[in-house]
Amino acid sequence: VSPASLSPLIDVRSMTHLHAGLSSETTEKARLELNENPDTLHQDIQQVRDMIVTRPDIGFLRTDDDFILRFLRARKFDQTETFRLLAQYFQFRQQNLDMFQSxxxxxxxxxxxxxxxxxxxxxxxxxxxxxxxxxxxxxxxxxxxxxxxxxxxxxxxxxxxxxxxxxxxxxxxxxxxxxxxxxxxxxxxxxxxxxxxxxxxxxxxxxxxxxxxxxxxxxxxxxxxxxxxxxxxxxxxxxxxxxxxxxxxxxxxxxxxxxxxxxxxxxxxxxxxxxxxxxxGPDYNDETEYTLTYDALHIKFVILCEKSHKFMKKKTGILKLKS
Known part of the structure; x- marks a missing residue:
């Protein structure tokens, strides 16, 4: 199985994950009010991600699909405005480090x-x-x-x-x-x-x-x-x-x-x-991303990226063996 033939399968699985937990009414609302199109979701996310190289002055500490998607939704899938908001999100944190140290x-x-x-x-x-x-x-x-x-x-x-x-x-x-x-x-x-x-x-x-x-x-x-x-x-x-x-x-x-x-x-x-x-409360887990300092978030995210990369390599190898 070639990587090209695997990509639709991966896209469909990821797309399902990105819409997990949404009611049919909310999915329709996203389509009508926010211009969200399930068929182009990954393309929209990737185009925003591709803009990151234009701002080397900013440390984009998180760029996964779930994270970028919330910015797209906040700006009705206008990719230029989405990237501006994403950049401002991290720039605000860099400029106000004392607010986010703990x-x-x-x-x-x-x-x-x-x-x-x-x-x-x-x-x-x-x-x-x-x-x-x-x-x-x-x-x-x-x-x-x-x-x-x-x-x-x-x-x-x-x-x-x-x-x-x-x-x-x-x-x-x-x-x-x-x-x-x-x-x-x-x-x-x-x-x-x-x-x-x-x-x-x-x-x-x-x-x-x-x-x-x-x-x-x-x-x-x-x-x-x-x-x-x-x-x-x-x-x-x-x-x-x-x-x-x-x-x-x-x-x-x-x-x-x-x-x-x-x-x-x-x-x-x-x-x-x-x-x-x-x-x-007792079920609250203070190890989740939103509780971490700016520096700790960066370290945690790098580790997650490495684990994800190893997992995908392993998964792709399994799929190739099965084919």
Whole structure:
């Protein structure tokens, strides 16, 4: 059996693996909304991978099919935009090494932020299958949590969640409740800090955010929004909704059946520790990729590549013998 005759078999198996766990509805949604075509999936992934040589200044520490696919989905299979996002993902980590040196759930700063509900993650998705993240801004105790640790906890949570291919396609909703968020707390949200958050979430992460909802925001949060507006893409600006005290306008976009009682929903009050317990529970394995530091991820990925290469050589040899 020649390598050429084996490639369709390998492609079909890989393609099945890439779509494993997806419902038929989500597969169709990916086709209609994201331009995802199972017949050209590997070609799309490889074309993005081929662009890596154009950026020798960036260490692309992970380039496997599963990883690149989430970036394609985040940019609706526009390969140029996909590669730009992939490059920005690793560039952001290289430029902010201190944020990712201990990027794992048991890092003291990340652990404190998670235990304080940064972020909260609802078990029930919205009516479009989007995962709902919530932040109660007034819970930010600046003597306990730095803003950087909160951002790290949010990014780590997204790394865990984005492993789910359904969420790569359906995306996320973010609700920020500004109730009792003081002017003193707001004064700590400097332009540099806010710019860092925008770079980390909007420009450098492969997640589809279907909406960012502000509720109960005071006037000084409106002022803050005015400051950050120039850093936001048009698409992001169109997805930010300032509801104030009007929960009816929130319910027009997210059904009450998907929301806890704090947001006028029919679900019980949100348990602030539920997501932290999910990550810190007895079944949590801190050896998975998203818990590793930048350097450790590189080492682990090199080992995985070597193992994968040996496995494929062995597998190909078996197939040749059988033929």
């Amino acid at each position: 990027f794992k759930v048991d890092d003291p700063g990340i652990k404190r932020a998670l235990m304080d509900g940064f972020p909260g993650v609802l078990e029930t998705p919205d009516q479009h299958g989007r995962k709902i993240l919530i932040l109660f801004a007034s819970n930010w105790d600046q003597s306990r949590n730095s803003f950087t640790d909160i951002l790290r906890a949010i990014l780590l949570s997204l790394e865990v969640l984005i492993e789910n291919p359904e969420l790569q396609i359906n995306g996320f909703i973010l609700i920020i409740d500004w109730s009792n968020f003081s002017f003193k707390q707001a004064s700590k949200l400097t332009p540099n800090i806010l710019k860092l958050a925008i770079e980390g979430l909007q420009d450098s992460f492969p997640a589809r955010f279907g909406g960012i909802h502000f509720v109960n925001q005071p006037w000084y949060i409106h002022a803050m929004y005015t400051i950050i507006k120039p850093f936001l893409k048009d698409k992001t600006r169109k997805r930010i909704f300032l509801h104030g005290n009007n929960l009816n306008s929130l319910h027009q976009l997210i059904q009450p059946e998907c929301l806890p009682s704090e947001f006028g929903g029919t679900l019980p009050p949100y348990d602030m520790g539920i997501w932290a317990r999910t990550l810190l």
